[in-house]
Amino acid sequence: MPTYEYKCRKCSFTFEKFQKMTDxxxxxxxxxxxxxxxxxxxxxGIIFKGSGFYSTDYRSESYKKKEREESGSSxxxxxxxxxxxxTESKSK
Ligand SMILES: [Zn+2]
Numbered sequence: 001m002p003t004y005e006y007k008c009r010k011c012s013f014t015f016e017k018f019q020k021m022t023d024x025x026x027x028x029x030x031x032x033x034x035x036x037x038x039x040x041x042x043x044x045g046i047i048f049k050g051s052g053f054y055s056t057d058y059r060s061e062s063y064k065k066k067e068r069e070e071s072g073s074s075x076x077x078x079x080x081x082x083x084x085x086x087t088e089s090k091s092k
Contacts, residue, residue, distance in 0.1 A: 010034025 002021070007014045008029035017026055029036050 005039040006036040007039055008032065008034050008036045014039070 002019065003016050004019050004025065005014060005016050006026050006029075008031065010029060011032045011034060013029055013031045015030065019025070025038055026036055028034065
């Protein structure tokens with residue numbers, strides 16, 4: 001069942017209501033009895049998707065650059081440590 005969000009135009013009180021598609025929409029505010037407008041909850045999902053995609057896309061580019069730099073130096077360090085420990089154990 002879809003959730004419908006309503007907002008009162010008088011007192012800006014927002015509330016959600018589980019309703020069937022066939023149910024009549026809420027027209028009056030349960031708080032003050034003023035006129036309410038229907039907020040489309042599905043639209044919020046689309047906005048969330050769009051902004052999420054945008055932020056991850058922006059992140060990935062800087063992350064990739066950092067990852068490449070960090071992984072490159074860390075691999076070198078690991079190799080150095082390994083080879084030095086090997087020679088140490090050999091000389092001992
Ligand atoms: Zn109200």
